[in-house]
Amino acid sequence: MTHLTGPVPPHLPPRLAISLWDFSWYTRAEPGGPFADLDRAFAETVDRGYNAVRICAAPLLLFGELEHDGHPLAELAHDLEIEGLGAAPGSGFYGEGTRWYDVPGGYSLDVGARLIELVEAAERYGVVVILASWEYQQSPAFARSSAWFEAIHAVPDAERYALLDASWQRMLDHLTAAGHRDTIALVELHNEVDFSRLPDFAANSDDAHAPSGIQAVERLRAANPDLLVTASWGKPPHLAMHQLPDGLGAAQFHVYSYGVLDALQQRLDIRSEGTEGFPNATLRDLLRPDAPTPAEYGRAADWKFRATVVTDQMIYGYDQLDADRWDTWLYENYGPHRAVMEREIESRTIAIAEWARWKGVPAVIGEGWIGYTPLRGTFEEGPIGRALAEIGIRTALEHGVWGVVLCSNAAPHHPMWADVSWQRRLTAEILAHP
Template sequence: MTDRYLGSGTVAEVPYGPTGPVPSHLPDRLAITLWDFSWYTRAGAGDVYADLDAACADAAALDYNAIRICAAPLLLFGGLGLDDLARNLEIEGLGAAAFGGYYGQRTRWYDAPGGYALDLYAHLEALFAAARRHGLVLILASWEYQQSPAFAASPEWFDAIDAVPLEDRYRLLADAWDRMLAWIDERGFRDLVALVELHNEVDFSILPALSDGGATEIERLRVRHPDLLITASYGKPPHLAMHRVPVGLGAAQFHVYSYGVLDALQSRADIRSEGSDGFPNSELRALLRADAPTPAEYGRPAEWKLRATVVTDQMIYGYDWVDAAAWDAWLDAEYPRYAEVMHREIESRVIAIAEWARWQGLPAVIGEGWVGYTPLHGGFEESETGRELAEHGIRTALQRGAWGVVLCSNAAPHHPMWQLREWQQHVNALVRSL
């Protein structure tokens, strides 16, 4: 022990209080499951979101109390002449593959077989009603300038929003949200809206920088709806320079992915690029299934679908045909080299988000995380290793006063991780304990 004075930096600031206030009628802590656009792209007969009441009941049984979705505001309320399309939205997924099956069949999120149509207005109303019955609140976002329209059979949705000049897209979104919130009010569901995001991951979408008009539109929408938390999310906020995040947000809903060993493998296999000479390279060929066709044999989704999404044709081919066991074996073998930096990266990014939120007086939410985008049947993130990384991020977020946290981006009904029920219940109990 020493009685020397070492400066105020040595004085622990824990326990931390909440990063910022939330409306009193909302839960004190959000345990979030990420249903994204899948709640309508995986809603065919017998699929996981065909029965929204059952899906919500199951989420509540696992102790979730919040669902984050793409509410498709531009399709439903964008004023783009898409009303009839929204009432009879034909879901195709990425389309039938030339080699058999459908594109994206062994990816996450893109494994949508399609083959049905739905009234998205009615489907959204049914989701709100089911959420109320099962004690859930909703985080409403838009993925429309990132990927949602790619799952439709017709390019009409994508063509309509793509025709809007870049500089007008944030205003279009704000106006659509304003109309959607009026629709929600008419049905008596406003109290179930935990958060409104102008758009998901503005830094990874076909949008200008948030500082180029987005923050202004958020502030305009907040003035019109002062009782709601309204913001936008970043896929990779500037953790080392958080002062670059524009002021005016209503919450710090940012994402924390630490790709680490996964990024090393994806770089070696050149699986996320497009137009690479000699694709697939030798590293990827060594990981492919024995029955994998060549890219030429497999073909690719329609050109407009690739323009409507951030995922490349090389990733679709690679994830559809990679041997998941070989993929996981590489990650498991190499992970020890990356373990420390991945833990530190998750912790430092969570702290940067939480402390920026505390400085701004905003509730912090980690709406996606923790490792990254893996093949559908790859089990690295579901493994003990992946779960430990997730728990490290969750505990850091809770300790720093975050309002909401996702267990894992893969912890949702449309992913295999949903079967880890005891783990989800255990971690949700931690999230919701105050």
């Protein structure tokens, strides 16, 4: 038995079984969508055994005190029109074959009011909330207006961490005044600082108005000593964890082992942009017979790709794939990658836990385990993906990780949500671990 890597506030659960709701709690709230009814979403979450959700709380949109064309950005938040990536030729929309980007849009909502509704619902169902921001990574791309994207990207790179710090403090003050402070499990300055449009996180700055990421975390921690405050990495330096800065209040890192998925993506050149001759012959063999050409399909508005981290080639490829052909390739080629993927998940999880124990902070695996697969692909939801997830979960528990996600795809907006029995079994294992 291994104790937690570091102490957690006594009012929080001794273990967290996390469902990754990300920004989808406001981008997939269309009528009939997975988050149209927050009470239903929480009821389903608790029924599956989760006691924590991780969300993009949109602090820059709500509390950044920014303007666009002379209007406060907060005005946009009061009536944010959700579009997704926009309408595609025919009756569909761009991103409909992807995860997270499968946003049909067509509605508006008050993001600030909905945040309070979410926290109130979480309290009713006994769930704690991990607050993060995806705003310098992708959240603004789903709005119809580019105002949110343009306002936050007009802030000079060197000042973006200061903006996050100030925005979070105003949000925390707001949630505290509303009586919801004890529902906050963790505050992340930003999601995946290594894969977002942010400057070097660890570099020291002599300018108090332009602190580095770690300096912003330290300032936020000092102002909120009762809260766990940190940032997350998409790919922490597992072989050199000493390179991470001191001052994080928790080790919230992600564990992905792309392995066979990466081998396929490289063959297809599907994550690049502007590749001459795209799609190549290998990708054409995996497309649906009736797939249009990229020229026929077109692409989302340019600003939406500047606002996010995916490419038009990935959107086209995932939208037009024959999911069975995709999965068949992964299953047929998994064998040579199996041992490496299993070892990577295990060793990376241990590296995170041991770094957290060294620093005396709680550890959280907020995302994992294989990578970014098409919406209709089932490789990660299938027996191989579930087995890899179980290796990660059990390794995390054995090494004192406080909170762990079952899988990045185990949430109301993914097909894996339908596998109720597997989720119940694994969340029970997490919450029962000493």
